[in-house]
Amino acid sequence: MNRAIKSVHLRYFAILREQRGLASEAVETNAPTAKDLYEELQKTHGFKLNCNNLRVAVNDRFVNWSEELKNNDTVVFLPPVSGG
Amino acid sequence: MLFVLTNEKFDEKRHKADFLESCLNRNGAGAYSYFEGRVRNSNEGRAVKALEYEAYSELAEKEGTEIVRESIAKFDLVSAICIHRAGYLELGEISVWIAAAAPHRSESFAACRYIIDELKKRVPIWKREHYVDSDPEWVNCANRNHRELSESEYYSRQFVLPSFGILGQNKLKAAKVLVIGAGGLGSPALLYLAGAGCGQVDACDFDSVELSNLHRQIIYTTENLEAPKASLASARIRQQNPFINSKSFSLPNNAKDTQVLFKEYDVILDCTDNMDTKLFISDCAIAANVALISASVRKFEAQLHIWMPALENSKPGGQCLRCLWNEKDTLAAQSCVDAGILGAVTGILGSMQALEAIKYLVGIPSPLANHICLVDLLSLQLTQIATTHNEHCPVCNIGSSSLAEAKT
Ligand SMILES: [Zn+2]
Numbered sequence: 460m461n462r463a464i465k466s467v468h469l470r471y472f473a474i475l476r477e478q479r480g481l482a483s484e485a486v487e488t489n490a491p492t493a494k495d496l497y498e499e500l501q502k503t504h505g506f507k508l509n510c511n512n513l514r515v516a517v518n519d520r521f522v523n524w525s526e527e528l529k530n531n532d533t534v535v536f537l538p539p540v541s542g543g
Numbered sequence: 544m545l546f547v548l549t550n551e552k553f554d555e556k557r558h559k560a561d562f563l564e565s566c567l568n569r570n571g572a573g574a575y576s577y578f579e580g581r582v583r584n585s586n587e588g589r590a591v592k593a594l595e596y597e598a599y600s601e602l603a604e605k606e607g608t609e610i611v612r613e614s615i616a617k618f619d620l621v622s623a624i625c626i627h628r629a630g631y632l633e634l635g636e637i638s639v640w641i642a643a644a645a646p647h648r649s650e651s652f653a654a655c656r657y658i659i660d661e662l663k664k665r666v667p668i669w670k671r672e673h674y675v676d677s678d679p680e681w682v683n684c685a686n687r688n689h690r691e692l693s694e695s696e697y698y699s700r701q702f703v704l705p706s707f708g709i710l711g712q713n714k715l716k717a718a719k720v721l722v723i724g725a726g727g728l729g730s731p732a733l734l735y736l737a738g739a740g741c742g743q744v745d746a747c748d749f750d751s752v753e754l755s756n757l758h759r760q761i762i763y764t765t766e767n768l769e770a771p772k773a774s775l776a777s778a779r780i781r782q783q784n785p786f787i788n789s790k791s792f793s794l795p796n797n798a799k800d801t802q803v804l805f806k807e808y809d810v811i812l813d814c815t816d817n818m819d820t821k822l823f824i825s826d827c828a829i830a831a832n833v834a835l836i837s838a839s840v841r842k843f844e845a846q847l848h849i850w851m852p853a854l855e856n857s858k859p860g861g862q863c864l865r866c867l868w869n870e871k872d873t874l875a876a877q878s879c880v881d882a883g884i885l886g887a888v889t890g891i892l893g894s895m896q897a898l899e900a901i902k903y904l905v906g907i908p909s910p911l912a913n914h915i916c917l918v919d920l921l922s923l924q925l926t927q928i929a930t931t932h933n934e935h936c937p938v939c940n941i942g943s944s945s946l947a948e949a950k951t
Contacts, residue, residue: 472599473669474681516667519601535599535667539683542596542603542627542668543580543639543659 462489465530467496473538479504493517494524497536508538545615545623546607548598548668550630553637558626562642565622572621572644576651578659580639582632586682587692587785590675594632599667603627610661614643617657618650625658627668694786698740711905712740716786718904719743719807723794723824724814725776726750727759727889728838728896732812734762735897737780737787741904744780745808748773749793759886798827805831810900813837814893818868825850825864826938836899837864838892841882845892847916848930849899849909862913866933888920 470483490496493515500506510524516535517526528534559577566572582594611623621644628638639662643654662668670682695702698712718741722729725748736744752760752767752775762776773791780789795801805811805827813824813835821837828835828850835850850863895918902909910927917926932939 470599472667473597473671476597477681516599516602519605521602521606535602537599537667538669538681540663540665540667541670541682542598542666543663 461491461527461529464489465528465532467528468531468533469500470533470535472535474508475506475536475538478506488528491527492524493522493526493528493534496528496534497524500536512539513537545611545625546604547624547626548600548603548607548629549626550628553626553628553640555637555640558640559642562622562624562644565624566644567622569621571646573646574648574651575642575644576648576655577643578639578641578655579637580659582634582636582638584634586672588781588788589672589677591634591672592675593634593673594638595671595673595679596627596629596632596638597669597671598627598629600629603666603668606666607662610658610665613661614654614657618643618645618654620645620650620654623654623658625662627662627666629668692785697784697786701739706907707905714905715740715901716742718809719745720810720812720900720904721745721747721805721808722812722814723747723820724816725760725762725772725791726756726814726816727884727886728814728816728840728893729776729812730760730762731890731893732814732897732900733776733780734783735894736812736900737784737789739897739901740784740787741900742787744787744789746773746776746780746789746791747794748776748791759884759889761886761890798823798830801827802831805833808833810834810836810903812896812900814896816840819870822865822868822870829861829863829938834903836896836903838896840884840889840892842884843888843919843921845888845918845920847892847895847899847911847918849903849911849914851912861939862930862932863936863939865938866930866936867915891920892918 464487466485466487468485471479471481476482488496488499490499494510497510514537515522515524516537517532584591607625607627611625614620615623623643626640632638641655641658643651645651645654671679672682673679702708702712720736720741720743722733722744725733725746733744733746751769751771752763754768757763757765762779767775777789777791795804811824811828811833813821815821825835832852834852837848839846848864899909899911913930914927915930917928934940
């Protein structure tokens with residue numbers, strides 16, 4: 460597990476953007492995976508949706524929650540979609 | 544371009560011309576299908592005034608393009624495109640537009656369906672609904688299901704029934720039903736009518752919930768004690784089926800207003816428990832010429848009646864509850880308060896009323912037209928007895944002659 464501190468760029472959409480009050484931010488984290496990062500953010504910001512309600516994309520590509528994060532990754536947590 | 548995300552208002556003429564232009568092998572395309580999604584004025588019973596779409600555009604374009612590409616390969620299309628709006632949309636505006644051209648119609652239809660279904664599941668676009676009477680909400684995000692509810696999936700186990708199908712379902716959706724009495728009979732009747740997808744299911748009752756009701760009035764819980772039944776029941780069935788409408792009110796206390804009210808409905812369910820009210824409802828239903836399905840329960844026995852509207856009655860002369868009973872019988876007819884009643888008994892009869900209403904609305908013939916069904920739930924026997932026109936009935940005879948007068 461890569462517990463090194465890395466810098467990650469986050470983008471927020473829809474209800475997460477509103478709950479965070481920001482569309483994007485850069486964070487320093489030692490979270491090894493996307494799931495660890497979301498759980499960390501959930502504690503800090505009180506996001507109501509859980510991992511199993513969300514999907515995650517890293518660098519504009521859907522990935523599994525176990526995806527290991529690297530320095531300078533762009534991470535997006537996607538609430539349940541409702542287009543159409 | 545296979546998938547376009549745009550903030551611009553949809554230009555039908557231009558997009559259609561562009562799409563035809565994109566079909567290089569036009570002679571190979573024998574079928575063109577178009578799907579358009581528009582902003583609707585309500586969702587799950589809430590009045591909507593506008594929509595807002597937010598997209599994660601980089602990934603939405605990638606995923607949307609992939610879906611259209613999949614559809615082209617899967618259905619052997621000549622060409623296909625999907626255009627999705629972002630930003631703020633007014634009622635009636637096009638939110639999504641899909642076009643598919645294929646050699647044959649079944650592929651072009653199927654491709655439109657595939658693209659819209661996959662899009663709703665996979666493309667990162669979020670919809671925020673602006674309501675007439677409350678704050679805006681992100682659809683699918685607040686303690687609801689994780690996906691948009693699908694009406695066709697809701698009825699999927701019912702569609703497949705013989706003599707039902709999409710036609711039957713559409714008949715139910717167009718139907719308006721009034722249930723009078725939201726008690727032991729009304730509880731299951733309301734729930735099953737709503738579940739079946741009757742478009743408008745309204746509830747009448749002037750009572751409030753009492754503890755002694757709950758053993759049979761399964762639409763309520765102990766949390767509802769002392770609250771008015773009709774509005775609770777109406778809210779409950781809208782939760783049961785978000786694709787229907789329901790309102791609640793008390794029955795007018797005079798015949799004239801009640802007849803006017805009844806004329807708005809396709810069928811009335813009498814789920815009341817006393818003879819005076821039953822006769823009043825029957826008289827008004829005959830005058831309004833609307834189908835009436837009535838049940839009365841006593842201990843383990845019950846009677847179920849269907850009174851057809853006069854114009855559909857092939858026999859001469861109408862028939863009604865008053866052909867059989869009058870106010871003098873009221874004293875003899877003990878209500879369930881005195882005689883005692885089991886919840887399962889009203890449950891069965893209320894369900895039978897709902898079923899007869901569904902059959903009537905869908906057009907499935909019932910042997911019960913102009914019959915009484917005697918139900919004995921101790922011996923489990925059903926007996927059908929034909930009813931006939933009673934030439935001394937004050938309602939039917941006046942009713943038919945005034946109907947004749949109205950026609951001339
Ligand atoms: Zn009569």
